[in-house]
Amino acid sequence: MSRPRAVNGIAKTCWRALLLDVNLYAEAFQGSTLHRAAQTAVIIAACSHAIGSSMILLTYNTSVVLQILAFLANIAVVVVGYYSWTFAIWKIGAWLRGSMPPYKRLLVPIGLAYTPQILNVFTVVPLLGRPIEIGLALWSLFAAIVALHNGLNLKLSKAIAICTLGWVIVQVTIGMIQIGIQRILE
Template identity: 25%
Template sequence: MAFNAESFQVMADLPNANQIAIQVLLLVGFSQAVGQGLILFVNRVKPTRFVLSLCLGAILFVFSYGFWIGSTFLVSRFLFKQALDFQEVYYTVGLATAPQLLSFLIALPYLGVPIQVILALWALLVFVQGFSVSTGFGLWQSFICGLLGWVFLQILQRTVGRPIGALGKWLSNTTAGTHLVTDLQGIETLLETGLQGNANYQGHPK
């Protein structure tokens, strides 16, 4: 998080580098799920399912980043014709998400979106530095690898990845115990319905 290149060099010598990377990804995914927990609250998800949904969100985040790691690895190898170690790419991307441990702050009113953008840019800069240290690529090469890897991932998600996205959505709805409304208009409707229900309840006490 502090742009310390030595942390990536030290990671390369650790026998449990993969485990640390996945732990960071899980924590980041959980933090993001907490930041987006308002959606679960508005959908009136029960407390137990609420917690389970947060945990599922963390797991799905790890899977989504796994695809980005794979796409970045493929782009790096085919674009620059260098034999890279997949493990290096894996733990570098995992560690680079560390700034997004603060993703729970996106729940703040008005400040949520700016914070989300800042954290994304912060993570990108950490990735560029870490990827450069781990692979020996230049900073611009690392930036291009990360960017094209992300573009390739977006293409995959909108084509062959659609069934996987549908499965993730089904898992989220099943875990929450309801069909989650996530679009802005639907959330506004749920909020208005809840407010009207409270007003009716207060106006006609038992």
């Protein structure tokens, strides 16, 4: 596939993920043709979060070294959050459901569920940054619920329980890490 076609394909896939396309999330469990789109969504989401956070740090006149460290830490937080949430969903799903597909098979649908996080750069908007961040995180939660409900044919209540419990654990952990980073930068 040529590069422009590949980029166009990834963009279309991400758009479908943003719209919570049921068929896309069902496809995500079938094969790995969406693997690149899921990886791209997570990487762009991580960079978007890092850019938004860095723009806020610029107002505090932090040193270039701290800016770079914070940028890299913010990328790492999103990527680690993605793998952690996928792991939590896998473990909680096995506990509540009794069986789950292998961890690797969950990476694509949960990666696609991270697509709303691409808009995290808008968290820089004064007074609206935190509500935007929470809204995007909830959008990702809804996407993961759609993915599990449709891709694994789970009852909606089980999909909600599995995804939400994992989401809460990861959100609290990420929040504590972000508070730690902020304290270091103060």
